[in-house]
Amino acid sequence: MAAAVPLQESALLPEGLNVSFKLLPAAIVSAMMLSFLVIGFIYKVADTDDMWVAGRSIGNIENGMAIGANWMSAASYLGMAALIALSGVYGLAFVVGWTTGYFVLLIFLAAQMRRFGKYTAPDFVGDRFNSDSARAIAAITTFLIGFVYAIGQARGMGLVGLYIFGDPGIPGLSGYQSMMILFMVITIGYLALSGMLGATKNMVFQYLILIIAFLVGLYATGWAAGYSTILPQLEYAQLISALSAEFSEPFVNESYYLWIATAVSLAFGTCGLPHVLVRFYTVDNERTARWSTVWGLFFIALLYLSAPAYAAFGTDLYSQNIRPAFGDPGMTSAAADVIVVLATQLSGLPSWLVGFVAAGGIAAAVATTAGLFIAGSSAISHDIYANIINEDASQRKQMIVGRLSIVALGVLTMAAAFDPQAPIAALVSYAFSLAATVLFPMFFLGLWWERTNRQGALTGMITGLILWLIPMANEGAFGIVNGGAGLGIDVIATWMPAIGSAIVSMPLVFVVTIVVSLMTDNPPQETRQMVRQCHSPRPMAQDRTAEEVVARRTDDSPADD
């Protein structure tokens, strides 16, 4: 099987990590979560106007930080350094894929999306392709992305939670499982609270806390262990030659093809992720949309340029203190997933500082999971239930369906994260393959080729979903096929690995969508005009969508058609 990093262990207990209840770190985690809520509450009070309209006055730098906060999940905070520590140069495909995608998003989608004025994937797809079925498929995809993405977050919460709170000794559950379930329950509670408090406004604060926790940890570790002084992001170079060849030698862990497949999948997946899209809703015009993407990439790069340094420090400290990180048995994936915390601990820093770093990891996981669950549940309650199943649904009924779907997402995630078979970053990358395959082609063609029509989009998205499932089944992801053994077809495992399947399936979806669109009718005039409105360089009013502009024009000159 060519999937990355097949390491797994049944107990999922990171070796070397000091697992016990720690009062101060526990207090820091609680304080951090609480402060997110308090800040949200303060914004809520300060802002009596309609939250959304007021929110649109957010500027470049603020929105850039919000983009960063939105982006930083357990996969960035913990998983990135983990993969670099475990898989060396292959792990860098994640650094590259998760940053460079923002440039593609910027040049092809950001400003046009802002003008189109629809910010959830189901809304965009449903309105652009005039189809409730397309809306439903996009909603199901959004739900699936939320679920798959959250599994990696749950794993991160469980592992770091184990460090902070220790093993509570619940019969029948391992320490990891108890902590994972505890934090998923906390997340759902947090979500209920933050939903009421309008948490979207406190993302600047969230970003600052997370980046400070990560960088303080890195600087302190580098300093305490004597690796670095003022610029660990460059100074870890001195360490590379001392580390085992697996850390830096190219293609010893995975092939060149898998590297490219992973990077492509992650970069284009970035452009198709529903929760990334929403960030363009809060800016006043497309110029701000552009510049805040630039700032967002800058704020993300701060973390991503630091992660390899953390990985290098962690790998070296692990080898010195526990056992050689590479070779047999080497570092387990559970230890790698907490390498950021482990490195800080092994360098002999006080436990409150280790706790602060760990708290950042948990906070990143909880906040991202909350955002994903909101997107997933609104896809079900708003786009599928209220729009398709029960068009007369009352607000109350919609809310009940929304809450039920959050619980469903939570239960599904906990079940899948009970015994996760891959590291955090690999789990999350399945969601990127899905976004790159099903949603990115719809956004791209929908905005850049007005001829794309309903039939093309429907066929394309269904093809995409099937193509995404093939490698997942082949590799038995989440234990769904043959109890996790999968179908094990070598050709597919080699050329269409689940972790980077979009390299094959995304171009296929493009071709299918284009061919079917060409074989069927032109989309209606109003739809094509909406696309055109997205490309006009002329400013448009803040609270207006392309649809409204077109509707207004059509009323003015009905003879146009």
Add this chain to the structure above:
Amino acid sequence: MSDNTSHDTRPDGGVPGDVVNREQQTDYLQTEINILKPSTPYMRDHLKVIWTGFTVWIFTTFGPVTATVLAPDIMTSTMPVLGFPWHYFGIAIGGPGGSLLLAAWYARKRDQLDEKYGIDHSAPVTDPGGQTTAADGGEEA
């Protein structure tokens, strides 16, 4: 009126002022959008920037790792001063850094394009349509 009427069917503009004039008379709601066939002067200029950026992006993103396959010995040698192996530096720092610089470059280019065509995003837009000129060129800018 046919739906893909465009005022500009010539492959390139004449003097810049001319291009700007024609752009200002363009009604985007009557202009076909196809990424491979930009139909207004502005979109042509814009897509030139986009494709240039995208091409450079392919090199900064996938170039270092590909070079490592092609010339492993050169790429794994150590850089002077910094001490990184070249391939590690190119991938871990060149990739994200390249995209960041490209992003800033693109956003600046777009601002310059707006300036060239006299588009101002700083003033609040009150005209709900955002379209100022009639499609049939009734107004000269």
